[in-house]
Amino acid sequence: MSDLLFFIEVTLAGLGSGALLSLTALAFVLIYKATRVINLAVGEILMMGGYFFFAFAASMSLSPWIAIPLAIAGGAAIGALVERGIIRRMLGESPISVFMVTVGLGSVLVGIVELVWGTDPRTLPDFMGTAPIFIGEAYVSRKIAISFVVAALVIAVFLLLFRFWRGGVALRATATDQAAAYSCGINVPGVFSLAWTIGCGTAAGAGVLLGSIGGIAPTMGAFGLSALVVVIVGGLDSVAGALVAGLAIGLVEAWAGTYLGGEYKLVSTFGILILMLMIRPYGLFGTKEIERL
């Protein structure tokens, strides 16, 4: 019985971290959908979100409820600046060049964080409380439960926005056919900016949640690699895919980490990635467009 309980607890924790993966993957998908750029710096922007929150809440001792929006705004500002300053200039270049630019951007962000805050890991000021939550008999860490709920809410809001908001419709139109969207009077460059701003803001928000669970460090951008696997498995341009694959990868990581040992976490994730690339390179829900050999 206790084995089953343990399994349920592990599963719940996996769903919690899976929700964070989904949220981060959403940032990938948003940016990819609009601009066809795989932004490998999403992990680093997530890290910046955590550090912005640290700066506002711990160093300037603002209330967390002011610091969270500021951290998200900081991430969004980075996204907007990068889009306007670098990505817009690279329009029409090969996707590989743009991808490498985001790799370079990630390196720059890590360096800046190390310059300003040093390399030591830090803990974020607590703003969620620590009293555990029990679902039936199963114990769930309060932070993970709150993160799950927040991530689920944000994703739900996004789905509604995509469906009904003008900007969301414009984004879907741009994703389907840039030229047609342009000739319908949609401000395509504006959509690009919007996608980067919102995407990076989302990543920064996910960083605050992730940082409050496990602390922040300059290396936490590696979380972005897991999220990258999520988007490949789910499909690069599919919001639903990010959702499903995020939860699935979260579960797999939790199970592999508990029953096989911590070092199997990343390996199982990337094993799934390679398998997926061999069987369905366009992902579970993605658009089939990849040329085969």
Next chain:
Amino acid sequence: MRIATANETYLADAALIQTRTQWAWMGVLTVALVAAPFVLNSYWLYLACLVAINVASATGLNILTGYTGLVSLGQGAFMAVGAYTVAWLDRNLGAPFLVNLFAGGLMAAAVGVFVGLPSLRVKGLYLAIATIGASLILHFVFLNWSSVTGGSRGMNVAPATFLGTPLTTYFQLYWVLVPVAALMVLGAANLFRTRIGRAFIAIRDRDISAEVLGIPLLRYKLLSFAISSFYAGVAGGLWAYFFRSVGPESFTLVESIFYLAAVIVGGMGSILGGIIGAAFMTLVPEILRFGVEAIAPYVNNAGTLLSPVRTVVFGALIILFLVFEPQGLAEIVQRIRRFFHLWPFRR
């Protein structure tokens, strides 16, 4: 094409060195390389050896990425395969080090083909991501296959012996590393005068047309993977003899990004580009070190600034080159050459 270099045979047209000026420059370079160990101090010799290793690896990646158009972020992992193979052979069989290096290259080539085979169903960005996945899995193998790789502690490598002399000083290592690297660069340059090299270039420029022209895509892409991984494996073996220890943290994803960055900064699809790119990216951190040392008296804890500043500059170089000079340093060199070729006629 420069003035007064009309070639009358195909052989002359495909020659690596076509003019007397180029021969003269090659002579100058050779003399400089031979004279260097007698002039430089130990620190600069260390850097020269490091540059030689990185040139070998970056040239290999250039064959795959620059000439065949397949982007790989697994070069560091392939180097690790070569380094581990060399370390294992050296400890368990004690074979001569040149044999070990060759075996390291072959092993890396085999792993490269194994990684490349499934990855080649996809291309472009997906291939880059698949190689990231493969290198993380290889890292896991290095960390956990303790009986062969020594686990997280890694392995120590005995110094290479050549004609009974152990190669321990940078002066001695220089005479092995630089000729091997030069040989590998020469091999790469000659590769693109052959049918195989031209097939690679055709695949890069348009793979469907290449197939129509009768180039079997799968075979040539795998061949490109194999050659590139062979270069990485030999470079990794040199690395193992140079640093004399191999561990799972020796070659991380950052290393792979470093080599791709070196190829981009130097110039994709240019042998010269691979060389200057690798040298440039190896030397920039050292220049930064001098910079940090220069400001040390005026700033507190200047030493702790070094690593972050290097990280920032590393990323910034990738971004700046891709945005402003996508053809890399090789293009700048070409521009300078063109200027002097046309010098009195065009201002």
